[in-house]
Amino acid sequence: MITEAGNDPKVAGLVYIAAFAPDEGESVAALIKDPPPGAPVPPILPPQDGFLFLDRAKFAASFAADVDKAKAEFMADSQVPWGVEALSGSINVPAWKSKPSWYLIATDDRMIPPPAQQFMSKRARSTVVEVKGSHSVYVSNPQEVAALIETAAKAVKLAAN
Numbered sequence: 001m002i003t004e005a006g007n008d009p010k011v012a013g014l015v016y017i018a019a020f021a022p023d024e025g026e027s028v029a030a031l032i033k034d035p036p037p038g039a040p041v042p043p044i045l046p047p048q049d050g051f052l053f054l055d056r057a058k059f060a061a062s063f064a065a066d067v068d069k070a071k072a073e074f075m076a077d078s079q080v081p082w083g084v085e086a087l088s089g090s091i092n093v094p095a096w097k098s099k100p101s102w103y104l105i106a107t108d109d110r111m112i113p114p115p116a117q118q119f120m121s122k123r124a125r126s127t128v129v130e131v132k133g134s135h136s137v138y139v140s141n142p143q144e145v146a147a148l149i150e151t152a153a154k155a156v157k158l159a160a161n
Contacts, residue, residue: 006095012156051081
């Protein structure tokens with residue numbers, strides 16, 4: 001989302017947390033189409049009424065492997081569906097081409113393989129931090145996530161002065 005929304009003039013920089021950073025003309029569907037050999041396949045259930053969910057039984061292992069069991073179960077039960085159409089929406093102008101970006105790679109991510117995160121962050125010329133964590137690294141390692149956001153905020157503030 002921030003890849004396109006980041007073009008707003010009020011946005012000074014972008015911070016990706018174990019996220020997709022598509023290029024011009026790319027969609028999430030294109031980025032996940034050909035996973036690397038041996039990469040885990042996210043347990044996305046077949047669409048229902050145009051929306052997708054992760055399989056509750058496989059949610060913790062794929063999305064929140066380093067989150068305590070009760071919290072991971074709560075996350076699975078309270079997941080918000082996302083529209084199938086969101087996967088095919090392509091980027092017109094990636095903000096990371098004109099604005100600084102930071103990227104936290106979750107090294108144990110089973111939703112977006114770390115090699116894919118490394119590729120996208122390198123392509124975006126992001127300042128990279130690697131943290132041992134699942135796709136839910138923002139839950140399991142909030143201090144590291146907050147530290148990266150603070151680093152980015154300080155850097156764009158310095159650049160503006």
